[in-house]
Every structure is written in structure tokens, then in C-alpha cells.
Amino acid sequence: MDSFKNTADSSTEEKIKAAARTVFHKKGFAASRTRDIAEEAGINLALLNYYFRSKEKLFVLVMIETLTEFFGSVSVIINNPETTFEEKIEQFAAGYIDLIFREPDIPLFIMSEIRNNPEQLLQKVDIRNTVFNSVFMQQFTEAMQQGKIKDQNFLHFMMNFVGLIVFPFIGKPLLKAISGLTEEQFNMLIEERKKLIPVWIKAMMN
């Protein structure tokens, strides 16, 4: 039977996974030490291997969970049959910015780690269908056929849209260094973008 301290987030296994998440997200796989993770989790180093066998297996687990969270959360928005194309754009921008606000290390983490073995990591999470069979894409195509937006490549559109959302977080250290922005000022700037990005994107499409 489960004892009180052995459930949910308080279990040792979850503590290690959460710590691994934090450390991996911040430093990446290569720069993360299993000892860092153990210390962050407040457990003995051997326990990490007891529960997860190896650093790499633990990493893959974290990566899958991260990708699932990161792409799963949009899936709900872009596949909602109740909302219009324009509404999706607004919800997508605001929802994604909120998500990244909570976990600002994720974008750079995903981009830099996937570069090493892209297919091996990505095949475990089906992102392709999430995006290309989405209601969002159907509505994009319809809008184009009806002449509501210019004739354009969906890939360009997605690159632009996601780029406008994600890039400031990836470039944050650089931006702060060259602009002298404080953390609070940066956050305010990003907050503004929730409303601005949909406006910009619509301007680009027409």
C-alpha cells in the first residue's frame, strides 16, 4: 500500500525527475552533472541510477516530457473546432507566451539539444501531426482560398508566428545585455507582445 510520503510529487522518483528537469533545462545535457541533479533533488547520487539507470535515460525521459508538454499545450488551442482562425492566433500567442513565462528555459533547451540527435528525440513525440493535421492549418488554407489572406507558404507563416513568440526568450540574455533592460522591464515588453503579435501577424498576411 502506498504510504503518505510515497505518492505523487513527493516521491523520490518525482523529486529526482523534477530536479533533472531544472538542471537539464538550465545547463543542457553535456554541462549537467549527475551530482548537480542529486544535490538539487536532495538525494544520494546512487539513487539517481537506482531509479533511472543512467544519466542518458533520465535525460530522454525529461526530454519526452518537455516536448509533450510544450507541443501538447498548443495542440488543444490549434485543434479547437469552436474558435475562428483569428481567435486561434490570439490564443496561441497569449497561451504560448504564458507557458514560456512559466518555463523560460525550455525553448533554448529544446533547440540546442535537438540539434544533436533530432530524429531520435523527435520521433518519440508526434509533433508533425499536431501541426499539419490541425484545425488551425485547415482554417489557414480556407482563409487563403477565400482570399481573406494573401497567397503564402504555411511554413513561412508558422516560422514567423512561432519566431515572434519564441525568439525574445531565446535571445533574452543577449537582449538584456545590449539593451540594459531589467528583468521586470523585459517581462513587461513580452507581456505587450501578447496583443501585438496577433496584430503584426495579421498585417504580414494581408
Place this chain on the structure above:
Amino acid sequence: MDSFKNTADSSTEEKIKAAARTVFHKKGFAASRTRDIAEEAGINLALLNYYFRSKEKLFVLVMIETLTEFFGSVSVIINNPETTFEEKIEQFAAGYIDLIFREPDIPLFIMSEIRNNPEQLLQKVDIRNTVFNSVFMQQFTEAMQQGKIKDQNFLHFMMNFVGLIVFPFIGKPLLKAISGLTEEQFNMLIEERKKLIPVWIKAMMN
């Protein structure tokens, strides 16, 4: 006197630096082994320390050169007093895309490495003045005062502009994996953006 084989790019020192550039750019500091660099350069491992003292000193050197190249090359464009604001936008987009085409690993390299110690690395290259005291920014301000473009934040504008250019390269592994694009198709898509980005940016500004 200089012997033939001890000049310019053929010198051992330059061979090591070039190899370090390649390896660091592709894998980042933490995942790069000094032995990898030595092998890439075709030299004995000890020579690396003989010329550069340590892995970290070699890295800082590569980083400074990379930043200088990456931000210096724009400096010429955005400070040219002979070109208009619109011309600068076109040249900036095309020039930067060409630069990154030649060295596609640089953006992700800079972003991920700077995250660790931003100020320490960035203080060695004065990017701030390059951007904020540029003719480009003056022309942006003038255009706004003259009502040629909407009232807007220069930081948003720069984030958007640079993001549109750089983000596809950062997200390349992800994009290729989820879209199934070949290398050639990806390159063609990017090539299109040289002309499209100025159009988009202008649409966003008005």
C-alpha cells in the same frame, strides 16, 4: 624570418583556432573535448595547451572572434550614411541571411553559450553601441517622427526583425523534423526570405 608554412591560415595556431571554432560552434563548450579539437586540427593534444593555455582561454578567444564577426558585419550595413532606412532593411536581411548561410551554427552557439555568463562574454565586444548609436536607429526614429511608420518601440522592432532572420536557423532541426523538408528545400525557403522579410517588416511597421 617567416618560413612559408608558418604564415597566415597554415600556421599551427590558426589551425587549432579554426578547429576549435568548428567544434565549439557545433557542440558548444561543455560537449566539446579538447581531444576532439586536436583531432579536427590534426595536431597533438599538448599543442593546444602549448598555444592557448587552456580549453577555456581558447573558447573565450573563439567566442570573441565569433561575436565580433557576427555583429561587426552588420555594423557596416546599419551605419552606412549613404543608404536609406528601407535600403538598410533590405541589405540587413539579405546580408545576415548570407552570413548565417555560411556559418549556420553560429546563432544557436551564441544564444546557448551566452546564457551561462552573459556579461562576462559580452563586455568584451561592444554590441550595445553598434546597435543603439547606429545610423539605422536614427533613421528609424526620424521615420517615426515624420509619421512614415507607426509609433512603436525600437526594441520590439529589432526583436521582430532579427527574429524573422535568425529564428529559422535556430529552429532548423525542429522544422526539418516536423516538416520533412530536405536540406535543399530548407535552403530555398530561407533564400525566399531575403525578399519576404523586408516586405513583412514594412507591413508590420505601418
Place this chain on the structure above:
DNA sequence: AATATTTTTAATCGTTTGATTAATTTTTTA
């Protein structure tokens, strides 16, 4: 309560990695 199972710890192993050393080869200087 006694036994079995699971969880946790301290100690340590073997490998990798950055760096050094001492010897050798090559180049420069005198």
C-alpha cells in the same frame, strides 16, 4: 514479532578529460 523486500547511504571503481612533463624534433640564431 520475525522475515522479506524495498529504499537509501557511504565508499569506491573505472573511464574520461583537461592539463603537464620530459624527451625529441625542427627551426632559428650566432
Place this chain on the structure above:
DNA sequence: TAAAAAATTAATCAAACGATTAAAAATATT
């Protein structure tokens, strides 16, 4: 050409690191 200096190599060191082991502690089972 001989001596000095610089460049290069093989061997090795010490620390860091991922992983394992054997014992101890905690929990579950009977």
C-alpha cells in the same frame, strides 16, 4: 656549423564524472 630557441610528441597525472557495490535503514509482508 654549433648552440639556442621553438615546436612537437608520447606518456602520464590528477581531478571530475558516471556508475556500481555492499552494507545499513526503512518499509512491507507473513
